[in-house]
Amino acid sequence: MIRGLKGPSFMDLALKTAENAGKAGEVPIGCVIVRDHEVIATAGNRTLTDYDPTGHAEIVALREAAKKIGSERLVDCDLYVTLEPCTMCAGAISFARVRRLYYGAADPKGGAVESGVRFFASPTCHHAPEVYSGVGESEASRLLKAFFRERR
Numbered sequence: 001m002i003r004g005l006k007g008p009s010f011m012d013l014a015l016k017t018a019e020n021a022g023k024a025g026e027v028p029i030g031c032v033i034v035r036d037h038e039v040i041a042t043a044g045n046r047t048l049t050d051y052d053p054t055g056h057a058e059i060v061a062l063r064e065a066a067k068k069i070g071s072e073r074l075v076d077c078d079l080y081v082t083l084e085p086c087t088m089c090a091g092a093i094s095f096a097r098v099r100r101l102y103y104g105a106a107d108p109k110g111g112a113v114e115s116g117v118r119f120f121a122s123p124t125c126h127h128a129p130e131v132y133s134g135v136g137e138s139e140a141s142r143l144l145k146a147f148f149r150e151r152r
């Protein structure tokens with residue numbers, strides 16, 4: 001358990017997790033879920049490792065956090081993720097009733113918060129978290145760019 005970290009430090013942990021996911025051959029995206037200043041879940045992307053198209057960092061972390069607190073609703077929880085969540089993850093974040101969402105880089109191609117469908121602003125979204133973007137943005141973009149450069 002990591003206690004007493006402030007916002008940017010939780011994002012640092014998400015970035016570290018993203019880096020580790022990248023080292024494992026996954027797209028370098030990392031997610032951390034925090035409740036009462038305590039990290040209750042940490043996850044990187046696992047789509048390739050688990051042969052799971054839903055294995056995005058946010059989904060993996062939401063599952064872990066929900067199990068840990070024994071509830072499918074993460075009402076007092078804040079979620080930190082290095083990249084703007086996609087449509088699937090934005091939906092899951094809404095269903096989980098996450099309190100605050102902090103993300104690093106925007107994702108014009110696959111994002112669903114400020115890009116694409118802007119899920120939290122849609123009439124079919126019944127819970128929207130408070131959203132803080134651009135947290136740790138430059139490091140998150142650096143990781144992703146380096147990853148895709150190596151792949152080409």
Ligand SMILES: [Zn+2]
Nearest residue numbers: 056085086089
């Ligand atoms: Zn996603």
